[in-house]
Structure formats: C-alpha cells, structure tokens
Amino acid sequence: MPLPGPRGTGLRHRLAELRGPDVLPKALDARALAALAANPGCRRRAVLDGAGVDKSVLASALGSPAAFGQSQFALTRGNAFEARVKADGGAELLRLVHTRLDPGAEPPHGAAVPDLTADGPAGRTARTALALREAAGAPGTWTLLDHPMLALDVAGSPAFLEPDAVVVHPDGSWTVVEIKSFPMLDGSADPAKVGAAARQAAVYVLALEDVAGHLDSPPRVRHRVLLVCPKDFSNLATASAVDVRKQRAVTARQLARLTRIEEIADALPEGTCFAPGLPADELTTAVESVPAAYAPECLAACELAFHCRDRSRAAGAVTALGRSVRAELGALSTxxxxxxxxxxxxxxxxxxxxxxxxxxxxxxxxxxxxxxxxxxxxxxxx
Missing domain, CATH: 1.10.287 (Helix Hairpins)
Incomplete structure (x- = not known):
C-alpha cells in the first residue's frame, strides 16, 4: 500500500531523514501497532514507528535500554513449534481450524498452499492479495496462506504486517491464525498473554478487511481467530477460538484517532534526526522535541518507556501515576x-x-x- 503521488514521496523522504542516513527502517509489526493503538495520544511513538526507527537501539543510545522482549531461546522454541504445526502442508493446522471453527465444512484432505514470495513488502502484499482473490474465486476448497503480507494505513503511513497464517475456508471466508509458544494448561492459557494475542490478531483482521473491501464480492473475514499453542507441557498443538470483535473495534477506533504522521513530522524542528549514532545530548534533544504520553502501561509495550518514565518523574507529571489517577485529577497536571x-x-x-x-x-x-x-x-x- 504505497503512498500515492508526490505528497507520499515527500513524506517517505522526510521520514527517512528522521530515521537517519543509511539507517534501514524497522518494520511496524502487529504487536507494535496494537501497542500504538492502545496509546494514540503519544506522538513520540507514532512518529518513531512511522519513520521505522528501531526504538530498542534508540533507548540504548539514550542510556535507558529496554528490559523486555523474547529471549533467543524462546524465539527458537517458538519457531520450532510453528514449523511442527505447519508441517505436511499444514495438515495439523487445518485440522485444528476445521475442528474449532468450521466443523460443518468438508474435512480438509489437503489444501492449496500458494507461493507468496515476491520482491519487497509491497510486492509480497500484492502477491498475497492475488492469492486471496484466487482462493475466494475457488469455493469448496481449503487454502492455507503461510506468512502472508498485509498492509494497513496507519496515520497516513503504510504498515506491512505478517500474520502467522491465514486460512480460506470452503465457503470463501477468511480466518486469521496466531501461533504462540506459551502453553495451554487444561484447555486454558494465561489471560494476559491471550489478551495480547487477541489485540495482535485484531490488527490482522482489520488489514484483511481492507483487502476484502477491494474485491468485487467481498468475502467474510471471520472475527473468531484461531490461537494455536502447545498442549500442557508437551510439543503437541492444541487450539482455541478467540472472539476479537471487541479488540477489533477498539483498535479501529484508536487508529482513527492517531494524528497523521505527516502533521507530527512537519511540526518538528528542521534537522531533527533520531539516528542512534548521534551524540547522546543531541539525540535526547531530538527525542524530547516530540511530545510523549507516558503511562505505567508503557513499561510492558514500548522500548522507550524507561526514558519517558524518567522524564515524566523529573517533570512531576501525574501521568506517571497512571491514566486512572490522571483522569481523576482533572486540570491538575503535576x-x-x-x-x-x-x-x-x-x-x-x-x-x-x-x-x-x-x-x-x-x-x-x-x-x-x-x-x-x-x-x-x-x-x-x-
């Protein structure tokens, strides 16, 4: 979903200047997008994510490194589990989709698995849209899209998103599949982790709805997604259907409230740059030139949270005490x-x-x- 015309080209150039010369952009994934939607008033995060700034590297350069994220062991374990679930043409994954979401359909004895390779995110997005269109035009069959690429407009800038899988049912409807490495014990998982997965899946649902909206006969995008996790403490897969209608509605509303990134970028001082190689004082000045909306919830969702917390405390801002406290205090801001x-x-x-x-x-x-x-x-x- 490239930005059209010279205006879009100018914005991309401006965001590249903010990111810094020769600094590759960091893709805005669904997890980051869900966190951004949860705090739409934070212009700092909006412009940094829109410019593709790696906030982990930026936080370390500012002297306040992020203290969260998956370990290499957890990533390796997660990748191994996902590969196991998708083995044999996704037979186990499709069985779980059929059992949990569509038991009335014909059982999936094999499925189409289209090749989604293409050059760059925009090319992969176009290839995914083509595969979805072809699957929608072939009713009666199952189709598995492994790591498709979707695009969603975020405050005037495109975000490319990569769900674990999207399944096209025989009736032509589409389902998002999220594969996580945290376990389901006795049929249930950690509610906080399930909630985070639901918010992430809701972003994919919104992006799929955008693709569906461009088809002549828009297929139904299911609002019940499939969450696949290890069963108990084994490496066997189990799954649960998660209704994300509430998360989808909240995310759509919050994204609509985001100030356009172009407006934020135009309001910054000339020469503002977030390149991590800059001197610490110059980098701090650049970051502080963009207003933030810190709250304690940021500690679990944003790499810059420790830097923003220190600044918020130094300024005596009541936002450091939490959004509920801030709301109760009305006009009293410090x-x-x-x-x-x-x-x-x-x-x-x-x-x-x-x-x-x-x-x-x-x-x-x-x-x-x-x-x-x-x-x-x-x-x-x-």
Whole structure:
C-alpha cells in the first residue's frame, strides 16, 4: 500500500531523514501497532514507528535500554513449534481450524498452499492479495496462506504486517491464525498473554478487511481467530477460538484517532534526526522535541518507556501515576499542583478534584494526629 503521488514521496523522504542516513527502517509489526493503538495520544511513538526507527537501539543510545522482549531461546522454541504445526502442508493446522471453527465444512484432505514470495513488502502484499482473490474465486476448497503480507494505513503511513497464517475456508471466508509458544494448561492459557494475542490478531483482521473491501464480492473475514499453542507441557498443538470483535473495534477506533504522521513530522524542528549514532545530548534533544504520553502501561509495550518514565518523574507529571489517577485529577497536571491544592494553597474549591484532595488531606491529618496522641498516652502509661 504505497503512498500515492508526490505528497507520499515527500513524506517517505522526510521520514527517512528522521530515521537517519543509511539507517534501514524497522518494520511496524502487529504487536507494535496494537501497542500504538492502545496509546494514540503519544506522538513520540507514532512518529518513531512511522519513520521505522528501531526504538530498542534508540533507548540504548539514550542510556535507558529496554528490559523486555523474547529471549533467543524462546524465539527458537517458538519457531520450532510453528514449523511442527505447519508441517505436511499444514495438515495439523487445518485440522485444528476445521475442528474449532468450521466443523460443518468438508474435512480438509489437503489444501492449496500458494507461493507468496515476491520482491519487497509491497510486492509480497500484492502477491498475497492475488492469492486471496484466487482462493475466494475457488469455493469448496481449503487454502492455507503461510506468512502472508498485509498492509494497513496507519496515520497516513503504510504498515506491512505478517500474520502467522491465514486460512480460506470452503465457503470463501477468511480466518486469521496466531501461533504462540506459551502453553495451554487444561484447555486454558494465561489471560494476559491471550489478551495480547487477541489485540495482535485484531490488527490482522482489520488489514484483511481492507483487502476484502477491494474485491468485487467481498468475502467474510471471520472475527473468531484461531490461537494455536502447545498442549500442557508437551510439543503437541492444541487450539482455541478467540472472539476479537471487541479488540477489533477498539483498535479501529484508536487508529482513527492517531494524528497523521505527516502533521507530527512537519511540526518538528528542521534537522531533527533520531539516528542512534548521534551524540547522546543531541539525540535526547531530538527525542524530547516530540511530545510523549507516558503511562505505567508503557513499561510492558514500548522500548522507550524507561526514558519517558524518567522524564515524566523529573517533570512531576501525574501521568506517571497512571491514566486512572490522571483522569481523576482533572486540570491538575503535576504532583506539585496536586500537593498545593491539597494544602489549600491553590485550586478552585468548587473543583471536585480539589475538594476531594482537601478532604483527603484533612482525614490524613486527623489520622496522624490520632496516632501521635495514642503514642503519647502509651508512653505516659509506661
């Protein structure tokens, strides 16, 4: 999904300048896109992801390296499990899709597995769209697309996405398949990990819907995806159908709220560059020129979270205490503003947040006074 016309070419050139000369872009995957959609107010993440900046490398250059991500062992184990699930033309994977999602269809005795190789992400996206179109025009058969390439417009910039698999059912409908290496114990998995997988799959569903929308007879994109995991502590595969309608709706709404990357880039000072080889002070200035919207949830989703947390704490921003606390405090944006309002030194007494803070301060003072008096009585009795 290349950006059309000279305007798109100009934006790509501008984003390349932000990324730095000779710095290859880092692809925006579905996991990063789901995290971006969860915090649409963060312009910093939007422009860095849009420019293809490797935030892990950037965080290390800033002196605040990211402390999360999969180990090499976990990646190797995950790749081995995925290869096992897709062996023999995806026979086991198709059996799970049939059993969990489409038991009324003809059992998959073999399936078409089209070749999706092409030059570059744009070429692979076009090849995937062609394969989906051909599969939709051949009802009655199963088709397995192994690591297709999809595209989704994100704030005016294309993001290329690669799901583990997409299955075309005999009725022509499409299903997203997510293969994860975390186990399903007694038929259930860690809810937090399942939730993250659902948000990631919802991004793929949105991208598939975009492909379907360009066909003359749009096929149905199923909103129940298949999550495939190891069974218990074995290397055998099991699966569960996950309804991602809620995650899809939330992600679509949040992506629509994202400020266009072009607007953010145009507002930056001339010469701004995020190349990791720059001096630390120059790099810090460049990063700080883009507003961030830090919240504690960022620690589990963004490589720059530790840098942004330090800056947020240094500025005394109440966002460092969490989005729910920030929402309760209304116009009070710093910790100093909150303490001043609680002491009665500032703030509108009719403001519900200010009134609640002053009442809490009075209750705290009374409680501490009672503790002091109780201590004095005990000391006198001794």
């Amino acid at each position: 910790v100093e503003d909150v303490l001043s309002a609680a002491r009665g030194e500032s703030g509108d007494p009719d403001d519900p947040a200010v009134a609640a803070l002053r009442r809490a301060a009075r209750l705290r003072a009374e409680a501490l006074s009672g503790q002091t008096l109780g201590g004095q009585v005990v000391a006198a009795c001794r």
